[in-house]
Amino acid sequence: MTSRDDDEQDSSQRHAAPVHRRVSRLIDIAEAVGVHTSTVSRVLNGDPAQSVRPEIYQRILAVARQQGYRPNALARALKQRRVGAFAFVIPLLRNPIWVRLQRGALQRAAELGYVVMIMEEPDDDPRPPDAYRYLVEESRADGLLIATSLRVKEHADGVSLAPHVYVNRRGPRRGNDVIMDEAGAVRLFVDHVTKLGHRNLAIIDGPAAVDTVHRRAIAARRLCARRDLGLTVLHTAATEDGGWDAAAQMLRLALRPTACAVGSLNQLFGVLAALRQADVPVPGAMSVVSFDDDECLAYLEVPVTSVAMPLAELGSAAVDALVSRVDGGEQRDVLVRAPMILVPRESVGPCPTLLA
Amino acid sequence: MTSRDDDEQDSSQRHAAPVHRRVSRLIDIAEAVGVHTSTVSRVLNGDPAQSVRPEIYQRILAVARQQGYRPNALARALKQRRVGAFAFVIPLLRNPIWVRLQRGALQRAAELGYVVMIMEEPDDDPRPPDAYRYLVEESRADGLLIATSLRVKEHADGVSLAPHVYVNRRGPRRGNDVIMDEAGAVRLFVDHVTKLGHRNLAIIDGPAAVDTVHRRAIAARRLCARRDLGLTVLHTAATEDGGWDAAAQMLRLALRPTACAVGSLNQLFGVLAALRQADVPVPGAMSVVSFDDDECLAYLEVPVTSVAMPLAELGSAAVDALVSRVDGGEQRDVLVRAPMILVPRESVGPCPTLLA
DNA sequence: CTGTTAGCGCTTTCAT
DNA sequence: ATGAAAGCGCTAACAG
Numbered sequence: 054m055t056s057r058d059d060d061e062q063d064s065s066q067r068h069a070a071p072v073h074r075r076v077s078r079l080i081d082i083a084e085a086v087g088v089h090t091s092t093v094s095r096v097l098n099g100d101p102a103q104s105v106r107p108e109i110y111q112r113i114l115a116v117a118r119q120q121g122y123r124p125n126a127l128a129r130a131l132k133q134r135r136v137g138a139f140a141f142v143i144p145l146l147r148n149p150i151w152v153r154l155q156r157g158a159l160q161r162a163a164e165l166g167y168v169v170m171i172m173e174e175p176d177d178d179p180r181p182p183d184a185y186r187y188l189v190e191e192s193r194a195d196g197l198l199i200a201t202s203l204r205v206k207e208h209a210d211g212v213s214l215a216p217h218v219y220v221n222r223r224g225p226r227r228g229n230d231v232i233m234d235e236a237g238a239v240r241l242f243v244d245h246v247t248k249l250g251h252r253n254l255a256i257i258d259g260p261a262a263v264d265t266v267h268r269r270a271i272a273a274r275r276l277c278a279r280r281d282l283g284l285t286v287l288h289t290a291a292t293e294d295g296g297w298d299a300a301a302q303m304l305r306l307a308l309r310p311t312a313c314a315v316g317s318l319n320q321l322f323g324v325l326a327a328l329r330q331a332d333v334p335v336p337g338a339m340s341v342v343s344f345d346d347d348e349c350l351a352y353l354e355v356p357v358t359s360v361a362m363p364l365a366e367l368g369s370a371a372v373d374a375l376v377s378r379v380d381g382g383e384q385r386d387v388l389v390r391a392p393m394i395l396v397p398r399e400s401v402g403p404c405p406t407l408l409a
Numbered sequence: 410m411t412s413r414d415d416d417e418q419d420s421s422q423r424h425a426a427p428v429h430r431r432v433s434r435l436i437d438i439a440e441a442v443g444v445h446t447s448t449v450s451r452v453l454n455g456d457p458a459q460s461v462r463p464e465i466y467q468r469i470l471a472v473a474r475q476q477g478y479r480p481n482a483l484a485r486a487l488k489q490r491r492v493g494a495f496a497f498v499i500p501l502l503r504n505p506i507w508v509r510l511q512r513g514a515l516q517r518a519a520e521l522g523y524v525v526m527i528m529e530e531p532d533d534d535p536r537p538p539d540a541y542r543y544l545v546e547e548s549r550a551d552g553l554l555i556a557t558s559l560r561v562k563e564h565a566d567g568v569s570l571a572p573h574v575y576v577n578r579r580g581p582r583r584g585n586d587v588i589m590d591e592a593g594a595v596r597l598f599v600d601h602v603t604k605l606g607h608r609n610l611a612i613i614d615g616p617a618a619v620d621t622v623h624r625r626a627i628a629a630r631r632l633c634a635r636r637d638l639g640l641t642v643l644h645t646a647a648t649e650d651g652g653w654d655a656a657a658q659m660l661r662l663a664l665r666p667t668a669c670a671v672g673s674l675n676q677l678f679g680v681l682a683a684l685r686q687a688d689v690p691v692p693g694a695m696s697v698v699s700f701d702d703d704e705c706l707a708y709l710e711v712p713v714t715s716v717a718m719p720l721a722e723l724g725s726a727a728v729d730a731l732v733s734r735v736d737g738g739e740q741r742d743v744l745v746r747a748p749m750i751l752v753p754r755e756s757v758g759p760c761p762t763l764l765a
Numbered sequence: 766c767t768g769t770t771a772g773c774g775c776t777t778t779c780a781t
Numbered sequence: 782a783t784g785a786a787a788g789c790g791c792t793a794a795c796a797g
Binding site: 434435436446447450451454456480481483484485486487488489 | 789790791792793
């Protein structure tokens with residue numbers, strides 16, 4: 054870029070005085086129209102019991118629009134004891150599932166007139182949900198969406214002091230959980246590979262302390278026991294490194310599995326790398342399924358079959374549940390009804406021993 | 410784990426009555442201690458001009474602690490005309506850069522006593538930053554962190570009505586931008602590959618309308634012109650698909666480049682897939698550098714060399730800049746000083762024509 | 766040293 | 782059909 058390029062600093066525009074126009078208040082409209090603020094309030098809020106002279110009514114509306122009136126959310130909230138905001142506690146992992154979850158929640162909240170503030174859960178030092186109660190106590194939020202990675206045993210009671218909902222997690226007491234059908238995801242995997250002759254399976258997933266992982270593991274054990282299938286569950290860090298280690302471990306197993314499911318995208322990269330390095334062809338010698346769906350899976354060396362989870366729906370359902378709690382509705386766990394879906398790609402093949 | 414497992418619904422705990430204890434107010438403490446609320450306020454806020462009888466002072470502190478007092482952020486904000494919150498407008502792409510940016514911003518904001526609410530920019534219908542001004546006007550936020558994907562030309566003026574800062578973007582007028590050294594990233598790429606003999610380069614990146622892309626393209630053109638290097642810039646959607654298409658296009662070029670840089674992780678997957686499908690070995694026939702750093706790059710079929718950008722620092726610097734604006738400080742653009750770093754892996758090799 | 770007073774901007778009975 | 786008045790919980794002059 055030369056000096057004529059639009060990248061040059063336009064010094065004539067530097068330090069332009071910031072014009073932070075003071076916003077119009079109820080009383081400004083009232084004075085302009087010549088009525089009392091309460092009248093304006095009623096009109097602007099569409100008070101059902103209102104009966105305002107149409108002429109005044111129109112004038113108020115007109116002036117409000119013309120002045121660009123914005124209700125002060127603070128004052129309103131103070132009076133109504135309702136902030137119109139939720140806090141969403143997320144472990145800000147690289148894992149894309151949080152992004153989609155967040156999107157679902159944000160969208161639904163916006164529809165219902167709530168804003169969402171995101172609180173990051175530090176991965177190194179996960180805190181009990183109670184640590185975020187202050188947000189409600191300080192009237193910064195009406196309720197808490199909690200998706201910490203901690204297994205619930207860690208944090209005792211005292212949690213329900215603020216309206217909250219556990220997202221994709223089960224909290225210490227029932228009635229506040231919004232979860233997906235993890236067992237269904239496991240079943241999809243097991244059905245898919247057993248249909249192709251696999252009898253010896255593995256699951257590589259995050260720490261057992263994570264509730265979703267826990268539930269998947271339990272579902273898998275139960276299902277495999279019932280069908281008399283071999284199963285190894287490997288818990289490891291939800292990172293590429295973790296996946297790599299677990300895969301290496303899996304390959305050393307006396308009775309080596311022929312199909313595995315992997316709990317997170319990051320782990321998956323590690324697993325695939327480990328298999329590649331050990332010259333274990335996919336799906337020739339090992340079928341692989343990912344529990345994280347992501348578009349990039351279709352573009353990998355060998356496109357990876359995955360289970361797509363209704364994450365946006367989960368986020369949206371969580372917001373609905375929280376709204377219901379804030380409104381004093383009844384408390385019950387919700388299982389997101391949108392189904393898990395198996396997305397077949399090319400990483401799953403017939404059981405190699407059948408071909409031998 | 411069988412049916413005695415803690416997975417069973419503990420129906421005894423269902424529908425536990427929600428105990429939303431009303432929080433203690435200033436006046437509760439005042440009454441308990443037998444002083445006026447203003448005294449309590451002074452003590453609790455550590456009013457510098459205070460001179461309170463130590464005995465009372467201690468009693469107030471004790472009672473406040475004992476009652477678990479939490480200042481009502483709403484009331485305080487209403488009075489002080491300062492909310493203690495920022496809104497961060499992000500295009501919630503899958504691209505992991507937003508996650509790291511978000512993390513940096515959240516962390517710094519928390520340090521400074523601000524909460525951050527995330528507003529999602531719908532990718533399908535990007536809105537001008539002005540569309541988020543209402544958040545400030547409604548006193549929901551003190552300022553705006555804006556990272557929309559729009560190139561700034563699209564949205565005219567009228568933006569500076571609320572304190573704001575453009576993050577990783579340049580807004581319509583100087584003085585409000587917090588950006589990184591994109592040109593430096595480009596230079597890193599060009600230096601790295603030219604040192605290995607490459608003379609004909611390509612850049613595959615997002616739409617030219619995105620400011621960062623624009624800046625990288627301009628920097629690349631300038632640099633290559635100066636050094637008499639061939640350069641093709643391909644703008645395409647920031648998706649796997651987009652990357653695939655661009656790579657295919659690149660391979661059809663009369664003078665085929667021997668080294669390319671790719672603007673986003675998603676595109677990278679597409680590019681690698683296209684090269685694989687066309688039997689173009691990496692780095693044998695094509696060297697590849699990613700402008701998005703991510704741990705997974707090290708685990709790909711051929712580990713991909715990348716340029717790591719100081720995204721967390723960017724987020725943190727943006728918050729600092731916004732705080733300074735809110736406090737009426739001077740307005741100037743900031744360039745994040747933390748450097749871009751080239752992370753060499755295995756996707757870059759010597760120029761093939763040199764070997765021939 | 767501490768209490769009084771006066772709001773911040775809005776909603777909501779209760780009158781008229 | 783509209784105004785008056787009270788008050789959400791807190792802070793900040795200003796008195797005393």
